[in-house]
Amino acid sequence: MSRTLDPAPPAVPATPARPSPRVYRRRRIAVFGTLGVLLATLIGGGAYATTTLTAPVPEHAPVVVDPAPIAATAQAIAQPGFGTWAVGAVGFDGLLAAGGQDTPMPMASIAKVVTALVILEAHPIPAGEGGPGIAYTDADIDLYWDMVAQNGSVAPVAAGTTLSLRQSLEAMMLPSGNNYSISLAQWAFGSVDAYLERARAWVAEHGLANTVIADTSGLSLENTSTAADLVTLGQLALQDPTLAEIVATKQVEIPGLGTLENSNKLLGAHGVDGIKTGTTDDAANLLFSADVPVGSGSVTLVGVLLGGANHPQVREGIADMIETIAPGFHEVVAVEDGSTLATYETAWGDTATARATESATVVVWSDTPVDVAVSAEPVTLAADGSPAGTAVVTAGSQRVEVPLELDGTLDDPGTWWRLTNPGGLD
Known part of the structure; x- marks a missing residue:
């Protein structure tokens, strides 16, 4: 007979062992031990806690x-190859470029820039006005013919007329009227000698140590200066609003005198807006200013070229300088x-x-x-x-x-x- 075996009883899940009191005790020690340290710090170690919590925050170095x-790379400049020359810029110290800049040279009618500035210092013209009236007489006619006899440049004058100071300066500066330089010096200072005394003092006051003023017009070859000095003189001229406007004018109509043309034929080209020509029997000179675009603004160049063979040569030399100097400016x-x-x-x-x-x-x-x-x-x-x-x-x-x-x-x-x-x- 067969024997049937009873199935095995089902497995009973094991009951997890309860941690011993020692394990609980260790956990409590770990958790509460940290808190205890902090409490001890706060309660038992009050001095340490006070120091720690109130310690100043130190400086943080950057x-x-x-x-x-x-x-940028250095800018190459087209140099004239003759005479003496220098170029600076308003707002920039020193000279941008130069050649023979400390050699004294006859400046000719550029001397009239000094005449104009010294007169305007003594008799400033308010903005938008013409200044005081100046009556011209037969004595001024005599000055006109005297300058013609000396082969000097002149501007027309009529006895019995009255011109404003601005009109008189225009007659002196645009066609380079030597006769007006004398008439204005006598009107402003009483005599040419009194003018020369003030002009020489003015030159010294403005640091033009290498500039010699011998007369009102520049006709004498004893009127000498250096290219470096004349750049400074040109910058001074631009600081006077009246003179800056006059030298930038191509022509002007003056009642009784007619149309007066500016002898600076470079005006309006290459940004040129001034300042004064000068001509001797042997040389041509030009003191110039020019505005050149730079980024969102512009820079005003002031330069001079002395000792050219003629004015076309001087104008070409200056135009080449401007065109090669202008790209050397850049915004950073x-x-x-x-x-x-x-x-x-x-x-x-x-x-x-x-x-x-x-x-x-x-x-x-x-x-x-x-x-x-x-x-x-x-x-x-x-x-x-x-x-x-x-x-x-x-x-x-x-x-x-x-x-x-x-x-x-x-x-x-x-x-x-x-x-x-x-x-x-x-």
Whole structure:
């Protein structure tokens, strides 16, 4: 007979072993031990806690971004190849280029620029006005014929007429009327000698140490100057609004005199807007100014070329100089608005940057380097937008300061970080 075996009883799940009291005890020690240390620090170690929680936040030194200097290649210039010459620019120190600039040369009628400036210093003309009236007499007619006899340049004059000071200066400057230079000097100072005394003092006061004034007109070859001095003289002329307007005028109608033409035939070409021709028996000269476009603005050149064989040669030499000098000017964006120039980071993880609050653009000539010096200040606690220092842009004599502003917030680390990082603020 067979025997039937009963099935095996079902397995009973094992009951998890309860952790021993020792394990619980270890966990409590781990959790509450940390709290105990903190409580002990706060309660039992009050001096340490007070020091830790009240320790001042140290200064955070910036990491400065130091932009590399910017410099273009040197600009090549078409030099005249004759005479002496120099070119400068308004707002730029020194000369851009020159040749024989310290050699004294007869300046001829360029001396009338001194005459005009000295007279306008004594009798300034308000903007939009003609100035005082000047009555012309037979004595002025005599001066006219005297200048004709000496082969000097003249402008017409009529006895019994009255011209404004501005009209009289136009007659002296545009057609280069030697007779008007004498008439005006006598009217303004009482005599030619009194004028010469003041003119020589004026030249010295303005640092034109190599300029000699011998008469009112430049007819005498003893009226000498250097190209370097005459660039300074040209810049002084442009600073007087009345004279700057007169020398930029191609022609003018004056009642009783008719149409007076400017002897500067380069006016209106190559940006030229002044200043004065000068002619001797042996040479042609031109003191010139020219506005050349640069980026969104322009630069005013002031230069002179002395000792040309004739005026066409001088005009060609100056035109070539202007056309090769002008491309040597360029705008440089040295600092861009919002650019990061320094960074900050704290031990507890706060970060911020020092950013430029505006752009800084400079116009430079040729290979003049542009440098940016960043002076970012150390900070402790600082809110977003706080001042953070300056960036100073220098290019030759130009200097531009750009304020820096904090982008980000540097907060106190808080109680927990202070307690869990003993010595972290040292």
